[in-house]
Amino acid sequence: MSNEKITPRSQDFSAWYNEVVQRAELADYAPVRGCMVIRPYGYALWENVQKALDTRFKATGHKNAYFPLFIPMSFLQKEAQHVEGFSPELAVVTHGGGEELAEPLVVRPTSETVIGYFFKQWIHSYRDLPLLINQWANVVRWELRTRLFLRTMEFLWQEGHTAHATEQEAEEETLRMLGVYTDFAENEAAMPVIPGRKSESEKFAGALRSYTIEAMMGDKRALQSGTSHNLGQNFAKAFEIQYLDKRNKLQHCWTTSWGMSTRIIGGIIMTHGDDHGLILPPRLAPVQLVIVPIYKSDNVDDKTKVMETVERIKRGLPNVRIEVDAREELSPGWRFNEWELRGVPLRMEIGPKDLQKNQVVLARRDTKEKAFVPQEQLAQKVPVLLDEIQKNLFERAKKFRDENTFELGSYDEFKKFMEGEGSKGFVRAYWCGSRECEAKIKEETKATARCIPFDRDNKPGKCIHCGKDSKEKVIFAKAY
């Protein structure tokens, strides 16, 4: 581990991100280009993400299952838009057991097709509906430009797949799960997000409508943090997912799919981190409180007393994820810096001086404030502080986003705003809805229509690009 300071965010956000990911031991580069190793600390974070999401999926009636990694190429080809959208990024297996395969196998880029195949077999009657399935899996998309967590060729995610009797039920499900993502992002990851609908050109390949939650990162770029799709009857028709309704009439189902991936970890890093490194939201942090005992190792008396107190404090906080860093070969200062780099929300320092006063030092990672706290108050105070940190992270990220979201009067202003390498933030602007205007804006400014937010005034206006009447206000931004 290098002793050097990390690159400041303001100097080079990308370099900062890469250094934080590796030095906080979240992930490493794999020998294969574009792939990554998720290290134990990063994986523990992912496991907490999984727990928080999985609980919500179960609470909304979904059941977990697992579908195969390999999908026959012909499955992908059954839905025209789907194959068109995904074919450039498919990994295809052509050989197995030393023989060329009769039909190439696709390594799943997503599982709509193979799950559709099974939905056809499992659904016969309206009584089988709704069918609510989720799977936790890895998927592969052949990416040309990769970044740890944000875009890797293989990534971990969950993909929900559901089938419904009516369009309305499918739409409700699609929005319900977007709501789950919003709730997760804001209340667990402390990431304020803008839920909304994707434009036609940004929607999922094969979907009727796509919804997204968009978040603003520390460099003011947008990150698509979760998506939910109403697939209409496209996949139901391609895979003949049909049911007999109450009047004994054969109907195609309406299906949905929705996903959140390890990319969210990148989002957490880029939303909260600072020049000292990572800052993890307490609810997801693998370690919520790190205790750094301080003593001279040759003073056995001090050492014993400090460690006894540490153990007692630990026992008094059974619901807090605690790590005790008693490495004697490292100075306290070194350990402070290390756990700050790794984003632990709360640090406790405890040494001989504290023992005399029956206190400890508590240091918050988010504000860097230090305070003396009587030991008998810890059981009450630590959970409160963790909640406060959780809340503060959300509030300050929200403030940052709102302060960097603008409404601009003219396209000239818009163009000027988007000029240059970096991003200056989000722009809320009217857009007529045409593919041409969207493409032009992208071409001329590098900004894309991130989403059409649900939360918007419905006053009509004029398209920022062509000036035509428009009802829809859109978030434009440069995105990851």
Add this chain to the structure above:
RNA sequence: CGGAGCGUAGCGCAGUGGAAGCGCGCUUGGUUUGGGACCAAGAGGUCGCCGGUUCAAAUCCGGCCGCUCCGACCA
């Protein structure tokens, strides 16, 4: 996949044709410990890979691979 930059010890780097180095980290011993401690002795390298030029290549030439950034494409 196009443009640019970079590949030398775990990390950061120096080394422009003639003995592979520095700082940090690592190991051992000792002294230390409230914001990245100190002393001493050690370990650690096919200089990204392959080929070429040369008496001699980390260094020059060609090809390839990887990483980073910028574009085109995407969770």
